Amino acid sequence: xxxxxxxxxxxxxxxxxxxxxxxxxxxxxxxxxxxxxxxxxxxxxxxxxxxxxxxxxxxxxxxxxxxxxxxxxxxxxxxxxxxxxxxxxxxxxxxxxxxxxxxxxxxxxxxxxxxxxxxxxxxxxxxxxxxxxxxxxxxxxxxxxxxxxxxxxxxxxxxxxxxxxxxxxxxxxxxxxxxxxxxxxxxxxxxxxxxxxxxxxxxxxxxxxxxxxxxxxxxxxxxxxxxxxxxxxxxxxxxxxxxxxxxxxxxxxxxxxxxxxxxxxxxxxxxxxxxxxxxxxxx
DNA sequence: CAACCGCCCTGGGTGC
DNA sequence: TGCACCCAGGGCGGTT
Numbered sequence: 001x002x003x004x005x006x007x008x009x010x011x012x013x014x015x016x017x018x019x020x021x022x023x024x025x026x027x028x029x030x031x032x033x034x035x036x037x038x039x040x041x042x043x044x045x046x047x048x049x050x051x052x053x054x055x056x057x058x059x060x061x062x063x064x065x066x067x068x069x070x071x072x073x074x075x076x077x078x079x080x081x082x083x084x085x086x087x088x089x090x091x092x093x094x095x096x097x098x099x100x101x102x103x104x105x106x107x108x109x110x111x112x113x114x115x116x117x118x119x120x121x122x123x124x125x126x127x128x129x130x131x132x133x134x135x136x137x138x139x140x141x142x143x144x145x146x147x148x149x150x151x152x153x154x155x156x157x158x159x160x161x162x163x164x165x166x167x168x169x170x171x172x173x174x175x176x177x178x179x180x181x182x183x184x185x186x187x188x189x190x191x192x193x194x195x196x197x198x199x200x201x202x203x204x205x206x207x208x209x210x211x212x213x214x215x216x217x218x219x220x221x222x223x224x225x226x227x228x229x230x231x232x233x234x235x236x237x238x239x240x241x242x243x244x245x246x247x248x249x250x251x252x253x254x255x256x257x258x259x260x261x262x263x264x265x266x267x268x269x270x271x272x273x274x275x276x277x278x279x280x281x282x283x
Numbered sequence: 284c285a286a287c288c289g290c291c292c293t294g295g296g297t298g299c
Numbered sequence: 300t301g302c303a304c305c306c307a308g309g310g311c312g313g314t315t
Contacts, residue, residue: 115307
């Protein structure tokens with residue numbers, strides 16, 4: 001649920017609050033939150049103690065902090081993951097999963113995750129096209145905020161798929177960072193129905209769709225991200241306010257901001273797609 | 284090989 | 300008041 005803008009808000013918070021600090025102690029309260037760290041929770045903690053958090057990075061919805069020596073601590077927020085910077089002694093959050101305490105006795109870093117779809121792991125960093133990436137991120141495409149993002153290549157990748165356009169937009173190996181919210185917003189902006197087959201999508205229209213996705217995610221980032229229920233927050237626990245600017249996602253029954261027709265919700269991959277029945281004609 | 288389906292998980296909300 | 304049920308959904312492993 002946190003998509004590119006929300007994850008970037010968190011990355012900036014980590015950059016400002018934990019970069020350059022040395023970990024003194026790590027507590028894992030729920031094994032599921034480190035399930036992707038195959039050697040287990042004790043190994044996870046042991047690998048982090050004494051290490052300096054060097055630089056906070058992001059690709060798509062993946063977030064990591066370089067540790068030096070070719071390793072990084074990798075985070076995926078899943079649906080409900082939060083990274084909170086809290087003064088020592090602050091009461092534990094109900095869904096606190098991992099705590100990192102620093103050698104400087106300053107604020108702790110806490111991983112809080114109600115639904116435990118997210119998680120942390122220590123990963124080896126490998127070079128992919130000249131960019132250092134944790135191994136599980138190696139197959140993830142560049143996102144539209146990446147300075148080296150190639151829009152023409154992304155358009156070609158989208159159009160090579162033989163599927164519905166929204167499925168392609170959500171495929172993180174084609175373009176990363178887009179989830180259900182910004183997919184629906186981008187499709188609304190580009191006046192495309194989610195079920196349009198990619199082989200019936202002109203290069204120009206695909207380019208328009210990607211531009212729309214980029215624009216809406218940048219606007220959301222400027223607003224501090226999208227929040228519905230205080231599940232996505234920055235490292236200080238504050239919500240963004242982009243939800244006020246959503247045109248389609250979650251707006252069932254409300255007027256389309258462009259034409260006034262009520263937004264409809266349709267089942268899509270065991271979830272929902274929101275669209276305007278007039279602006280986004282079903283193929 | 285590409286496309287697609289089902290599963291993982293929790294708690295807030297809703298309807299009876 | 301309480302209980303059963305629904306819903307949110309990214310990523311991955313298994314199947315077609």
